[in-house]
Amino acid sequence: MKTVFLFAGQGSQTPGMAVELVHESASAAKVFDCASEVLGFDLLDKCANGTPEELAATTVAQPAIMATSLAALACVRERGIEAEAVAGHSLGEYAAMVTAGMLSMEDGFKLIAHRAAAMGKCAANGGGSMAAIMGLPADEIAAVCEEIPGYVLPVNYNSTAQTVIAGESDAVAAACEKFVAMGKKAVPLKVAAAFHSKLMQPAADEFYQAAKSFTFNKPTLEFYSNLTGGLLEDFSDMPGYLAKHIVSPVRFTSELAALQAAGYTRYLELGPGKTLTSLVKRTLTGVTAQNVENAKTLAKACE
Helix, strand or coil, X not given: CEEEEEECCCCCCCCCCCHHXXXXXXXXXXXXXXXXXXXXXXXXXXXXXXXXXXXXXXXXXXXXXXXXXXXXXXXXXXXXXXXXXXXXXXXXXXXXXXXXXXXXXXXXXXXXXXXXXXXXXXXXXXXXXXXXXXXXXXXXXXXXXXXXXXXXXXXXXXXXXXXXXXECHHHHHHHHHHHHHCCCEXXXXXXXXXXXXXXXXXXXXXXXXXXXXXXXXXXXXXXXXXXXXXXCCCCCCHHHHHHXXXXXXXXXXXXXXXXXXXXXXXXXXECCCCHHHHHHHHHCCCCEEEEECCHHHHHHHCC
């Protein structure tokens, strides 16, 4: 059975996340020690006691989700569960990089701090919004967006049943009204800006300069990419890749198809929530999908 570890992105944060995982494993606790030292504040306390609003701030949400993902990874690895591949959704690619040995954990948190700061600055300057649209093919969603005044377009191709749109807040709201009038479900996302759109270009430019100072190793596991929608094989310019990643669509549906074609049958989502587990179940047949976010789901994954 070929296994892939999956890591979710921003919007998956929830108060109380990671607390049970840290109680389960000393290695999971060390993840938060590393993160807090890099960030200069107690990240586990933010996860345990922060309000939904505090956790939604980009500079908190990004490292908190990554730390929870890596804490879940520590728990499953301690129990002998390994994978042959990694795939992240947006922010999740950073946990995937650490998991695959491309970055040390410390450098992973330093890099994510730079990314969160740059994207948080963009969000504070009116960085737009995002919404998930259910029950329409992506090309039909794109056609509706083109009719809306202002800037809005599909950016996350999550499954055949769900595509996320992003853009200027008024344009996203107008598009959502249109989809609801068509009898479709439109769900605003818990994010601070229009990620994976051109509104993030200032963040991408700033982040690129910071990322150039990091050393990236070749991955020890197969690395599936949001940008290409398949197995990534060119690691020669990771700062450029990651800057482009901020302003480019997430081709997750294509990634899942590529993983299945490569023979992956077990999909294990590590971190808060079960968004990616649900997307796998909606998209692929003949595979198993589970999430690990607390003591109960950890025990179930280890059965």
